[in-house]
Amino acid sequence: MNVRNFIAIHPKKPDYTDVILVANLHSYLGTQHPLAKVNWAEIPALRKLGMNPEDSIETMQAAKTDILEIQKLLS
Secondary structure (H helix, E strand, C coil): CCCHHHHCCCCCCCCHHHHHHHHHHHHHCCCCCHHHHCCHHHCHHHHHCCCCHHHHHHHHHHCHHHHHHHHHHHC
16 A cells, blocks of 8 residues: 555545545554554544544554454454
8 A cells, every 4th residue: 555545635524435544554553564654643534533643543452352352253
């Protein structure tokens, strides 16, 4: 995925694309992938979703148990 996709400006209303972009960033946290080094503060999708990088990470950490349960159900 191209980093430009994360900083591209698209319609003002948040949409599923914004959610997917943020989820994709989360998937690379803690890895050596180039997207793990993206400055989240520059990602319009986060702002459109009303979040900052810290909120996004805290939300995912709080939902970790639920996410693991869903993954078990789907495997």
